[in-house]
Amino acid sequence: MPPLAAAARLDASPVPDRLAALAVRALVEEAELTPKPALVDRRGRGAHHDLDLALMRRSAEALRGAFAAMAEAAAGAPAGLALRERLGALGRAGERAMLAATGGVNTHRGALWALGLLVAAASQEGGAGAPAALGARAAMLARLPDRFAPAAGSHGSLACLRFRVAGARGEARAGFPHAVAVGWPALREARARGAGEEAARLDALLAIMARLDDTCLLHRAGLRGLHAAQRGAAAALAAGGAGTPEGRRALLALDAALLALRASPGGSADLLAAVLFLDALGGEPPPGR
Ligand SMILES: CC(C)(COP(=O)(O)OP(=O)(O)OC[C@H]1O[C@@H](n2cnc3c(N)ncnc32)[C@H](O[C@H]2O[C@H](COP(=O)(O)OP(=O)(O)OP(=O)(O)O)[C@@H](O)[C@H]2O)[C@@H]1O)[C@@H](O)C(=O)NCCC(=O)NCCS
């Protein structure tokens, strides 16, 4: 279907279907963005022996039903414990759908968490909203205790304990500051200075990586991996960003450095998907959309 016809059909869809379609699109566009440091992209698997682009696309599609169900559950519901626990149950069902589609590989657990909460927040706002407002609503939901939340022991929760960082839960409880106040402004600034859309999205990813305590990096490569990612991303931005020859060289050097450490900024990739979702809902449309 031509892009304009697809956009018109999306606009006419019921809100839960539209929000789910935008969330899936954000996941696919994140995965396809190339070249990303040590992440799955059009070039290959990055630092992941068990992931590739086809699997990421399948995983994104498998989450469509969970996103739509979360939007449905949140529409008109008070932001209280009952909704939080309903979203938790739908999130866990979404994880099962993801694992069934990927043969047991964790592709998008962190992304489902972030986008699921933001989809619910957007649904509560009637289907759209500014990034800061959606982040604040998502935070309210994330701060509520879910009695059925998974017990500790995940890679992320172990990294949070060991390195005393906030992790995916802390990011959500704070209103997704690395998406709302770091990645999204970086995307807009890069567009405003004339970077192409691909380079602008890569710069948004680099801005997130430069600041985030990513537990995927910490679990795989400890503080050495985290610091290599943060410093390398800041250096690529300082060199001019992904749209300039110097910045692109620094980005590819960062890719090589992280691959050598087997380190992957998976949490930063999840938050870039959150930025793309927020941008589609409350930001300015990128050129050509
Ligand atoms: C709150 C949950 C996300 C669980 O969080 P927790 O920290 O306990 O568990 P993890 O399973 O480790 O998932 C956290 C993932 O979040 C991403 N992330 C990391 N740092 C941050 C950060 N600072 N801010 C935001 N997000 C962050 C990251 O996701 C990416 O990494 C995943 C790959 O990780 P892993 O499986 O460890 O894989 P590998 O390193 O490849 O391992 P090996 O190869 O070595 O085996 C990948 O998915 C990326 O997306 C973190 O990993 C949440 O799941 C939860 O509580 N869910 C319950 C349901 C619920 O309540 N839902 C509410 C509505 S949605």
Ligand SMILES: Nc1ncnc2[nH]cnc12
């Ligand atoms: N593109 C990507 N590569 C590896 N892990 C990811 N987690 C989310 N997006 C990812």
